[in-house]
Amino acid sequence: MSDKKLDFDFRERLNKISGGSHHNYCYQCGSCVAICPAARFNEDFNPRDILLKTLLGKKEELIGENSIIWKCTNCYSCYERCPQDVRPIEVIIALKNICREDGVLPETVDKFSETISQTGRSVVVNPTVNRRRSSLGLPELQNVPVDDIKKMLE
Ligand code: SF4
Ligand code: SF4
Incomplete structure (x- = not known):
């Protein structure tokens, strides 16, 4: 410095x-x-x-x-x-x-926040995830109210 x-x-x-x-x-x-x-x-x-x-x-x-x-x-x-x-x-x-x-986010963080704003989750839930959950005796993940998430982010 x-x-x-x-x-x-x-x-x-x-x-x-x-x-x-x-x-x-x-x-x-x-x-x-x-x-x-x-x-x-x-x-x-x-x-x-x-x-x-x-x-x-x-x-x-x-x-x-x-x-x-x-x-x-x-x-x-x-x-x-x-x-x-x-x-x-x-x-x-x-x-x-x-x-x-300032628009200077690392690429991974940028993608991460984009996924949250589009899906309401930090990780995309696909059929494989729910099959795995089912095999563990867990309920299927439900859709997130994305519009509510977008309002919160605004
Ligand atoms: S942030 Fe708190 S703990 Fe860390 S150096 Fe400053 S005063 Fe100390
Ligand atoms: S949140 Fe944890 S990792 Fe980050 S600066 Fe504080 S102690 Fe370190």
Whole structure:
């Protein structure tokens, strides 16, 4: 991070997105890193460092289809652990929402959200799925009210 100038515009934008404003409370203690499973298995992933970059307004390092934020597993462990109520996972989700607004989602995430908006499910249910469910004694999956889902997404 050679450029030391703070990007307040980016921070202001983050403040306006649900969950984003809590980034202001981070005092860089690192407790979130200690509990984070993604950090344990990926040396490049570090929620404390992501929060530092938000505080510095490093948009170019956080927003993009190859951003490190996509390595978060959404486990919410950091939410429970953070002594400052930063809720790092919610800041990361806010950053992901900025990626969506800017049209820079990873291809897999883009397809995933398209499937949800079209079918109401994250995975397409085909006859094979229901046959498998039947063999396990489970009922067939019913259609999801897609119009209701679309309204919610709007
Ligand atoms: S997000 Fe919370 S736990 Fe993580 S470094 Fe900041 S203050 Fe500490
Ligand atoms: S939600 Fe993401 S950042 Fe938080 S502990 Fe889990 S993997 Fe780490």
